[in-house]
Amino acid sequence: MTRFPPVLTSPSRPGWETGGLVLDSPLMLAPLAGVTIPPVRLFYSRLGASATHTEMISCAGLIRTNRKTAGMLQVLPGEGPVIVQLFAGDPDTLSKGAETALAEGTLFRAVGINMACPMPKVLKKGAGARLLENPDTAFAMVKALTRFGFPVWPKIRKCPPGYPLTTEEFCRGLLDAGASLVCLHGRTPAQRYAGEADRDIVARMAKMFPGKICASGDVYSPRDISFYLDAGCSSVLLARGAVADPFLFARTLAFLGYDVHNIYGNPSPDFQILLLLDFGDGVSALCGQRMAALFAKRILAGLFRGMAGVGGLRRAAASVSSWTDLRGIIEQSGEYFERREKYSGCTV
Numbered sequence: 190m191t192r193f194p195p196v197l198t199s200p201s202r203p204g205w206e207t208g209g210l211v212l213d214s215p216l217m218l219a220p221l222a223g224v225t226i227p228p229v230r231l232f233y234s235r236l237g238a239s240a241t242h243t244e245m246i247s248c249a250g251l252i253r254t255n256r257k258t259a260g261m262l263q264v265l266p267g268e269g270p271v272i273v274q275l276f277a278g279d280p281d282t283l284s285k286g287a288e289t290a291l292a293e294g295t296l297f298r299a300v301g302i303n304m305a306c307p308m309p310k311v312l313k314k315g316a317g318a319r320l321l322e323n324p325d326t327a328f329a330m331v332k333a334l335t336r337f338g339f340p341v342w343p344k345i346r347k348c349p350p351g352y353p354l355t356t357e358e359f360c361r362g363l364l365d366a367g368a369s370l371v372c373l374h375g376r377t378p379a380q381r382y383a384g385e386a387d388r389d390i391v392a393r394m395a396k397m398f399p400g401k402i403c404a405s406g407d408v409y410s411p412r413d414i415s416f417y418l419d420a421g422c423s424s425v426l427l428a429r430g431a432v433a434d435p436f437l438f439a440r441t442l443a444f445l446g447y448d449v450h451n452i453y454g455n456p457s458p459d460f461q462i463l464l465l466l467d468f469g470d471g472v473s474a475l476c477g478q479r480m481a482a483l484f485a486k487r488i489l490a491g492l493f494r495g496m497a498g499v500g501g502l503r504r505a506a507a508s509v510s511s512w513t514d515l516r517g518i519i520e521q522s523g524e525y526f527e528r529r530e531k532y533s534g535c536t537v
């Protein structure tokens with residue numbers, strides 16, 4: 190048996206169409222700067238994400254052939270469908286960056302445009318959420334990318350009062366310019382990541398533009414996700430909820446009626462250890478020991494939920510800073526799970 194069998198046991202449903210792609214389900218991993226590096230995407234594809242996003246990638250960096258930026262275009266063997274998300278402040282820079290990102294042989298399946306980032310260093314370049322204030326530039330950017338022949342997925346936020354266009358007008362403009370899907374985060378730029386996301390505006394846009402809206406914002410539970418799908422959203426982005434609970438994909442797929450492999454539906458400590466070791470090895474190979482320890486600790490915080498003894502493991506992990514040391518602790522972590530015989534779903 191393969192160590193990581195597919196999450197869906199039988200392809201009991203036809204593929205799920207969203208944004209010009211046919212995927213296994215409507216549940217995707219959101220773009221997360223500093224998080225969705227290749228081994229993280231591989232980890233979540235294994236855990237049931239039907240597609241994943243890169244971090245937002247600077248087109249100016251790609252044009253300058255900055256080595257770090259170019260490295261962000263890497264896709265690992267075994268990853269599922271990946272959407273590359275780009276950012277720039279004007280159509281020309283975006284187009285030139287896209288030429289590199291979408292060059293022949295690329296493994297990306299669609300191209301995203303970040304029109305949502307509220308951070309000052311992105312806004313001051315006229316990129317991210319600044320584009321909500323410059324609709325003509327935003328629409329020209331979508332149009333500029335359509336020539337590459339990939340589905341174009343701008344990601345935006347709710348447009349607050351005082352902006353040139355309403356959210357509805359902005360979505361319409363993007364779709365008229367050739368976008369295949371609009372990913373809509375129901376927070377305003379001023380909210381950044383705080384406060385509640387406005388789910389109702391996402392639901393209203395989904396009714397207004399059937400099959401064209403992908404939902405984002407406050408996605409923490411299967412119920413949050415089915416709210417968006419019931420409202421008519423074409424797909425849903427899992428972001429902080431998936432970081433906090435890596436099994437949110439599998440739990441939601443089961444909740445939605447998909448046939449989910451028991452190894453993910455009822456994950457044993459042994460299986461979670463295996464996932465974590467493989468994950469840390471992957472990050473270590475790409476980014477080195479320190480980063481691997483940091484990433485593995487972040488993932489560890491969401492794994493082993495509710496299992497007796499996990500506190501001891503987390504405390505031991507907090508005391509080390511290299512992957513080699515953390516790996517040793519994780520390998521021995523069986524001793525922390527006092528009641529492991531309770532979990533029977535694993536045959537690895």
Ligand SMILES: Cc1cc2nc3c(=O)[nH]c(=O)nc-3n(C[C@H](O)[C@H](O)[C@H](O)COP(=O)(O)O)c2cc1C
Pocket residue numbers: 219220221222223224243244245274303304305306344374382386405406407408409426427428429430
């Ligand atoms: C750490 C972090 C990094 C993010 N990076 C990006 C990014 O690179 N591109 C983007 O479009 N959105 C980015 N986002 C926004 C998320 O994709 C998502 O829209 C947002 O977190 C709302 O979903 P949530 O409330 O379910 O977390 C980021 C969010 C966080 C918390």
